[in-house]
Amino acid sequence: MKILHVTNAVGWSGGMEQMGLLLAELKKRGHTNILVCPPGSELISQISPLGIPVHTVPMFQDYDLIAAYRCRRWISQYQPEIVHAHHPIAHAISLLALTATQKPAFVVSRRVSFSPRRNPFSLWKYRSGRIHAYTVVSQSVRQTLIQGGVEPSKIEVIYSAFDPKEFAPKSAHETLKQFLQIPAGHKVVSKIANVAPWKGQKIFLQAAQKALEIKPKIIFLLVGKGTDSLQPEAQRMGISQNVRLLGFREDVTDILSLTDLSVNSAIEGEGLSGAVRESLAMGIPVAASDVSGNREIVQDGKTGYLVAANNPDALARTILQALTDETLSKRMAMKGREWVLQNCSLQVMADKFCQLYERLVTR
Numbered sequence: 470m471k472i473l474h475v476t477n478a479v480g481w482s483g484g485m486e487q488m489g490l491l492l493a494e495l496k497k498r499g500h501t502n503i504l505v506c507p508p509g510s511e512l513i514s515q516i517s518p519l520g521i522p523v524h525t526v527p528m529f530q531d532y533d534l535i536a537a538y539r540c541r542r543w544i545s546q547y548q549p550e551i552v553h554a555h556h557p558i559a560h561a562i563s564l565l566a567l568t569a570t571q572k573p574a575f576v577v578s579r580r581v582s583f584s585p586r587r588n589p590f591s592l593w594k595y596r597s598g599r600i601h602a603y604t605v606v607s608q609s610v611r612q613t614l615i616q617g618g619v620e621p622s623k624i625e626v627i628y629s630a631f632d633p634k635e636f637a638p639k640s641a642h643e644t645l646k647q648f649l650q651i652p653a654g655h656k657v658v659s660k661i662a663n664v665a666p667w668k669g670q671k672i673f674l675q676a677a678q679k680a681l682e683i684k685p686k687i688i689f690l691l692v693g694k695g696t697d698s699l700q701p702e703a704q705r706m707g708i709s710q711n712v713r714l715l716g717f718r719e720d721v722t723d724i725l726s727l728t729d730l731s732v733n734s735a736i737e738g739e740g741l742s743g744a745v746r747e748s749l750a751m752g753i754p755v756a757a758s759d760v761s762g763n764r765e766i767v768q769d770g771k772t773g774y775l776v777a778a779n780n781p782d783a784l785a786r787t788i789l790q791a792l793t794d795e796t797l798s799k800r801m802a803m804k805g806r807e808w809v810l811q812n813c814s815l816q817v818m819a820d821k822f823c824q825l826y827e828r829l830v831t832r
Contacts, residue, residue, distance in 0.1 A: 473549040477558035494819040537565035574829035582761035585617035607762030630818035636750035642723040661744035664695030669734035675781035733757040749805035754798035772805035
């Protein structure tokens with residue numbers, strides 16, 4: 470099967486990581502892939518060992534007619550059975566490129582639970598009959614699309630994946646522990662996410678401040694693009710000695726190996742948190758805000774702790790509870806590991822995408 474993938478993403482993100490995993494697995498299974506993306510996309514270097522053809526097209530906005538014309542040219546050249554748009558601007562540009570055509574089949578992925586806008590262009594973009602299928606990363610994202618007017622039969626839930634070989638239980642990385650200056654006897658609480666207002670980094674810091682008033686022997690790690698910019702905030706709050714702001718890191722498994730509790734403090738929009746998924750895969754206890762896709766992966770009291778969103782007091786209490794009752798936290802983490810292995814492994818995700826592609830081509 471031949472699939473032409475389109476993304477407008479440039480910087481590294483969870484969605485881009487999912488694309489890389491899917492492209493590698495499809496290649497392994499003998500499918501032909503073509504990637505259309507903006508110049509400078511970090512995905513290009515990530516997939517370069519795969520030998521996949523890459524064509525760069527600047528993509529500035531939803532109604533970028535020049536980008537749509539260029540995408541249509543690559544579609545005409547390669548004649549794929551499937552065009553798969555992986556991000557919102559790519560969705561709109563691909564739809565413009567495929568207007569007035571019947572083939573190929575068109576698939577759109579959506580990974581956030583924000584509701585579609587209600588302006589005329591957005592209504593056309595999401596309700597168009599030219600789109601054959603949507604893939605979403607959680608039931609909550611599915612519901613937002615249905616509320617936005619998308620035909621329910623077009624929407625298929627395919628959970629985002631992780632590589633079980635990479636994310637597996639492992640011993641603490643002692644060299645990294647020394648580098649991060651984590652004192653003996655201190656617990657480690659991590660939040661891994663690129664900085665964004667809806668990701669809740671400031672809620673995390675406020676909860677850290679409150680938890681440290683009761684239990685001073687905790688080190689809080691913030692990992693992801695932009696987290697190093699929060700240093701003034703940590704200093705203003707008087708907790709900078711207990712906070713490590715690490716910025717973008719590639720050694721996530723090593724960081725998680727030091728972690729006693731992995732936190733997701735998003736206040737909205739969370740489709741299916743990669744950090745929560747990967748933490749559970751490694752058997753790390755998790756606490757997540759009670760929003761959208763978090764509710765599906767974290768079953769409160771069974772696979773982790775669910776916490777009221779945008780509530781630093783509640784998050785602080787949960788952090789203290791999780792670190793105090795380590796036996797319960799670890800038992801829930803192992804239940805969570807079972808869940809993600811059954812629902813979110815790379816094999817499961819790739820199987821579902823291949824089955825969807827084959828159904829659409831046959832239809």
